[in-house]
Amino acid sequence: MKEAIRNTTTADRILFLLLIIASVAGLVYTREAFSLGSDVVVEVNGRPVYTLSLDTNREIVIDGSHGRTVLEIKNSKVRMKEADCNNQQCAKQGWISRGTIVCLPNRIVVIVGSGITKDIDAITG
Amino acid sequence: MQLQDKYRIAILSAYALALHGFEAMLPSPMPWLRFGISNIITLTALVLFGFRTAMMITLIRVMLGSIFSGTFLGPAFILSLGGGLAGTIAMGTVFSISRNIFGPVGLSLIGALFHNAAQLFFAYLLFIQRIEAVLLISPVILLIGTLTGFANGLVADILIKNLLKKEQDSIQNVVQA
Amino acid sequence: MTMTTFRKISLIILILLTAVFSCSPGKDSVYKKTMPLMDTIVSITVVAESSDTAEKAIEITFAQIGRFGDLINFYSDNSELAEINRNAGVHSVKVSPQTLDVIGKAVSAAEKSGGAFDPTIGPIVKLWDFLNKKKPAESEIVKALPLVNYKDILIDRADSTVFLKRKGMMIDLGGIAKGYAVDLAVESLKKEGILSGLVSIAGDIRTFGMKPDKRPWIIGIKNPRQTGEKDELVAKIRLSEKAISTSGDYERYFISEDKRYHHLLDPKTGMPASGCRSVSIVTDRAVDTDAFSTAIFILGAVKGMKVVKEMGMDAMIIDSSGTIHMTDAIKEKITLERSH
Numbered sequence: 117m118k119e120a121i122r123n124t125t126t127a128d129r130i131l132f133l134l135l136i137i138a139s140v141a142g143l144v145y146t147r148e149a150f151s152l153g154s155d156v157v158v159e160v161n162g163r164p165v166y167t168l169s170l171d172t173n174r175e176i177v178i179d180g181s182h183g184r185t186v187l188e189i190k191n192s193k194v195r196m197k198e199a200d201c202n203n204q205q206c207a208k209q210g211w212i213s214r215g216t217i218v219c220l221p222n223r224i225v226v227i228v229g230s231g232i233t234k235d236i237d238a239i240t241g
Numbered sequence: 242m243q244l245q246d247k248y249r250i251a252i253l254s255a256y257a258l259a260l261h262g263f264e265a266m267l268p269s270p271m272p273w274l275r276f277g278i279s280n281i282i283t284l285t286a287l288v289l290f291g292f293r294t295a296m297m298i299t300l301i302r303v304m305l306g307s308i309f310s311g312t313f314l315g316p317a318f319i320l321s322l323g324g325g326l327a328g329t330i331a332m333g334t335v336f337s338i339s340r341n342i343f344g345p346v347g348l349s350l351i352g353a354l355f356h357n358a359a360q361l362f363f364a365y366l367l368f369i370q371r372i373e374a375v376l377l378i379s380p381v382i383l384l385i386g387t388l389t390g391f392a393n394g395l396v397a398d399i400l401i402k403n404l405l406k407k408e409q410d411s412i413q414n415v416v417q418a
Numbered sequence: 419m420t421m422t423t424f425r426k427i428s429l430i431i432l433i434l435l436t437a438v439f440s441c442s443p444g445k446d447s448v449y450k451k452t453m454p455l456m457d458t459i460v461s462i463t464v465v466a467e468s469s470d471t472a473e474k475a476i477e478i479t480f481a482q483i484g485r486f487g488d489l490i491n492f493y494s495d496n497s498e499l500a501e502i503n504r505n506a507g508v509h510s511v512k513v514s515p516q517t518l519d520v521i522g523k524a525v526s527a528a529e530k531s532g533g534a535f536d537p538t539i540g541p542i543v544k545l546w547d548f549l550n551k552k553k554p555a556e557s558e559i560v561k562a563l564p565l566v567n568y569k570d571i572l573i574d575r576a577d578s579t580v581f582l583k584r585k586g587m588m589i590d591l592g593g594i595a596k597g598y599a600v601d602l603a604v605e606s607l608k609k610e611g612i613l614s615g616l617v618s619i620a621g622d623i624r625t626f627g628m629k630p631d632k633r634p635w636i637i638g639i640k641n642p643r644q645t646g647e648k649d650e651l652v653a654k655i656r657l658s659e660k661a662i663s664t665s666g667d668y669e670r671y672f673i674s675e676d677k678r679y680h681h682l683l684d685p686k687t688g689m690p691a692s693g694c695r696s697v698s699i700v701t702d703r704a705v706d707t708d709a710f711s712t713a714i715f716i717l718g719a720v721k722g723m724k725v726v727k728e729m730g731m732d733a734m735i736i737d738s739s740g741t742i743h744m745t746d747a748i749k750e751k752i753t754l755e756r757s758h
Contacts, residue, residue: 123398128347129424135350135387136431142380173630174448175469190447236654237463237629240621241640241664241696 597708
């Protein structure tokens with residue numbers, strides 16, 4: 117294997133480095149400029165209670181019908197940090213950046229959509 | 242085409258198909274988007290046996306691959322075909338322009354680049370209507386493609402050397418005999 | 419390029435990659451907790467380093483809000499407010515500092531708004547039943563109207579007492595208590611060392627400090643005529659160190675014979691005020707935004723805007739025809755959504 121690496125031509129190496137630099141640069145750029153943000157919609161008992169942005173790290177405590185649930189949004193991912201239910205299915209799901217987390221006993225549904233960013237911190241009216 | 246060529250194509254296609262099938266089991270950031278490790282075979286064929294052989298192998302791999310996995314004419318098929326063709330044509334073109342500038346590694350990188358680019362293009366055209374989503378995953382795809390392309394190139398290099406050596410050995414044997 | 423150059427560059431890139439992938443935004447996080455209090459939803463958002471700091475501050479503040487809510491609960495027999503109302507026309511009642519303070523502020527708001535906001539509207543409020551969609555008879559309203567007069571509230575600061583001059587008078591602090599509680603909450607959070615946060619009690623909101631990304635807090639203003647079930651916004655406003663309250667004809671209402679009857683009653687007529695669909699007020703303290711969003715709603719778009727400017731506040735008024743009026747300062751902070 118090492119011999120093969122030594123056998124690479126100059127052009128090979130330049131191309132490789134160029135591509136790596138380009139992709140890393142692309143990564144950095146997309147992380148910053150593009151943060152698409154998605155909506156995280158939390159529904160309790162079927163009614164949407166919160167619409168949050170995936171961009172802002174935060175923790176939300178929801179009082180469901182069974183007890184206390186803690187939702188955490190961090191680095192554009194969501195997880196159920198704590199749930200006061202027996203099977204802990206929702207917490208076991210871990211971090212998601214797409215899809216849903218459901219806590220059946222608490223009747224809480226968390227949906228990560230790909231909507232337009234609605235970075236609302238609160239609603240008046 | 243001589244029998245030996247057909248024989249070669251068949252065997253190489255079989256290997257390519259196997260690699261393709263193996264790769265299908267690996268996870269991927271976007272559905273139906275593959276990295277192209279079967280490119281090792283295509284590249285080796287290109288360097289040793291020429292563009293036509295490489296192209297045949299690509300087509301056979303894509304067709305049979307999609308038929309066997311039941312995705313013939315489906316979205317996976319289109320991505321696979323588009324990526325495969327783009328990659329092979331790109332490699333073939335560069336190789337025919339100059340054999341010395343790029344070694345197998347460089348060719349592999351080029352192949353991977355065009356393979357991925359074509360896949361992203363077709364993915365956008367056909368299913369993911371949102372350009373932002375495509376642009377968002379492109380850097381990741383590019384990065385992984387570059388790394389696998391590099392690795393593929395190394396493997397192809399070893400493969401080529403080994404096959405050449407075998408040829409030389411067998412020629413020597415013939416000469417000596 | 420030589421092998422060593424290649425290796426060196428590869429190493430640099432490897433380090434870059436590690437940096438990119440392990441990069442995580444700032445240490446401070448946003449924590450939000452919601453709890454039903456004061457017969458509504460109270461939501462406290464803070465910026466803190468750890469969930470423990472956040473939790474502690476929020477719990478202490480919730481307790482503060484709860485205690486205040488108990489003091490001025492209009493619908494409970496045990497509150498200090500109920501005690502005052504029971505003894506209207508009989509004798510003065512000694513109350514806690516917070517009760518005294520909020521009633522004092524209510525009277526002040528009444529004076530400044532020319533009676534458009536009047537905390538003595540209690541008797542009229544009791545006549546309307548929005549839950550069962552019942553509107554009172556004309557005669558009942560006529561009978562109750564004389565009891566509505568903030569000037570008949572006598573406050574003795576030295577003794578810490580409140581006296582309602584006429585029998586049958588009732589103070590209802592519904593239009594100002596939540597705002598007052600928001601201010602209490604903000605003070606409490608600051609006392610617990612929180613530098614940045616947002617308190618919302620049923621849509622009476624106050625923000626302080628900045629979010630971790632150094633941007634202002636963004637508040638959505640509900641569309642008074644939203645069509646779907648989900649919250650639709652008419653505008654988004656960026657706030658920094660300010661409070662906002664909104665009064666609307668869509669919060670508590672019923673429609674009878676094609677007419678909308680809502681809970682923002684004009685103290686002079688006992689009937690719902692008809693000039694506006696929603697009024698949002700922005701100023702430093704929530705006690706003011708709460709009281710004045712009610713007052714300005716009652717006054718209507720033209721007169722209301724005049725008072726807003728006199729008070730040095732900012733407002734966005736959506737009048738009964740759906741036209742939006744805004745003060746100059748607010749125009750810079752607001753982005754309107756598509757339709758209203």
